[in-house]
Amino acid sequence: MRKYLVYGANVSGWIALQMLSDDQQVIGFIDQAGTSAAPGIAGRFPIYQSDDDAPPSVMQEAQGILVAVGNRTVADEIKDRLLAKRPEMVVESVYDEQYVAAFLKARYLLLQEQRGFQMPVELYCAVRDYTMVSEERLDNVYRLTKEAERSRLPGAFVECGVWRGGCAAVMATVAKEAGNGRVIHLFDSFEGLPEPTDLDGDLAKDYSGGRKTGRLETIGKCVGPLDDVRELFFERLAIDETKVRVHRGWFQETLPNLGDEMEPIAILRLDGDWYESTMICLEHLFPRVVPGGYVIIDDYGFWEGCRLAVHEYLERQGLQADLIPIDDCGVYFVKGKS
C-alpha cells in the first residue's frame, strides 16, 4: 500500500481521492484554506495548512504527495516547489500522464452535474486537448449549435480563431449528428496571433513582448497547426471533409476575398483576441448572419480591444445587442433581437 498526502482539499482533491487505485492510500490533505475542504474530506481526513505544518511522523509515513488543484499551471508550480524542497519524496500531479485523462473526465462529470452542462462527456474528452476554451464556453457552443439544428436555422457554422480546432469541432460534431448537411467554415492563420495594436491595451502589449504595430506577422502565441485540426476533425471525430472549408491566412487577407465562397451564417463565433481581428470579422461576416442567428464573442471579458471592437461596430451599425454572458469571459447575442 503506497501512502499519499493529497495537496488540495477542495473539489479537485476529492476527485483525486476517487481516482486513486486500491494500492494507494490517502493519509491526509494539505490545503492552505482547509476550511473550504470538500464534504467527503472535511472531518474524515487530517488537513494540514502546508507540508511544514504536517507532523514529521506523517511526512515520514507518506511515500508521496499528489498535487490536485483545478489549474494546471498552479499545479505545476506547486509540484516543482515540492520537488525542489523534498527530493526524497515522490511528487506527482493529477496533470501527469498517468492521471490526467481520468482526472479531467471525472472533473467534467462533476461539473456537468453541478452546472447542468449538456455536452456529452465523450465529446468533451475528445476535444479537451484541442481547445483553450472553458467548459462553460464549450457547453455554450454545444447548446447553440444544437438549438440551431433543432430550429433548422439556415446557414453555416463559422469560427474565426480556431487554434487546434476543439471548439469548432464541437460545432462540426453537432452538425454531423444532425445530418442536415450544414457546412463549417474555419478561419485562422494557423501560425498564431499577429501583432496587437495600441487599442488592445497594455496586457496585450506585454503578452506580445512589446510588439504592437498591428503587423500581420506571428508573435508566436496561440499557434495551432492545421495538421492538429485535421487530426481532430477527420481522424478522431470522422467529420465529413466535404462539409469543412478551411480559410488559411490572416483574416485581413482571406475575408475581403471571400466572394461567393460563403453562404449565410447561422452561428458566427469570434475568437481572434485582438481589436483588428475582431473588427474585420464583424465587418465582413456579421452582415451574413441570418436573423435569429447567434454571434459569440469569446474574448469579450478578457481582451479590451476585442470588447472595444464589438461596441464600436454595434454603435456604427446602430444596433443594440443584448449581450448575454457565458462566463467571466465570453458573451453571445442573437442577431435581430435587442
Ligand SMILES: C[S@@+](CC[C@H](N)C(=O)[O-])C[C@H]1O[C@@H](n2cnc3c(N)ncnc32)[C@H](O)[C@@H]1O
Ligand atoms: C485564442 S486562439 C483561438 C482558440 C480556439 N477557438 C479554441 O477552441 O481553443 C486565437 C486564434 O486566433 C487566430 N488569429 C487571431 N487573429 C488572427 C488574424 N488576424 N488572422 C488569422 N488568425 C488570427 C490565431 O492564429 C489563434 O489560432
